[in-house]
Amino acid sequence: MTKKASKPFDFGNLDILKDPEQAALYLEEILAAGDMEMFKEALKDVAAARVGNMTMLAKKTHLAREALYTSLSRKGNPRLDTLAKILDAAGLRLTVTTA
Numbered sequence: 001m002t003k004k005a006s007k008p009f010d011f012g013n014l015d016i017l018k019d020p021e022q023a024a025l026y027l028e029e030i031l032a033a034g035d036m037e038m039f040k041e042a043l044k045d046v047a048a049a050r051v052g053n054m055t056m057l058a059k060k061t062h063l064a065r066e067a068l069y070t071s072l073s074r075k076g077n078p079r080l081d082t083l084a085k086i087l088d089a090a091g092l093r094l095t096v097t098t099a
Contacts, residue, residue, distance in 0.1 A: 014045055014049060015049065017045055017046050017048075017049035017050065018049050018050060020050070020090075020091050020092060023046045023049065023050060023090065023091075023092060024092055026042055026045070026046065027039070027042055027043065027046060027092070030042045037074050040071075040072045040073070040074070040076060040078070041072075041074075043072060043083070043086060043087075044072050046090050046092070047086055047089065047090055050089075050090040050091060050092075051089050051090055054068055054069060057086065057089055060089035061082075061085040061086060061088075061089050062085070063082065063085060067082075068082075068086070072086075080094075
């Protein structure tokens with residue numbers, strides 16, 4: 001499987017995150033930078049754009065709203081299954097590729 005070439009994400013317009021391909025690109029760019037705090041913030045942006053508020057996200061993920069706030073906070077350390085549920089609710093999924 002070959003990796004698709006990517007283009008830089010336009011951080012000026014978060015409405016663009018309603019598009020799943022743009023949301024995935026946004027998260028990929030931040031993961032590539034290696035900033036996990038920024039990734040959690042970006043995941044909140046994507047969830048807000050694609051799912052709605054935290055209450056709606058909690059219903060879609062079957063996780064407590066408070067747990068979502070904690071997991072996605074600057075001090076949070078979300079588990080892999082939590083990240084997978086949030087991404088799934090946003091219509092995305094985790095993948096692994098070669099470096």
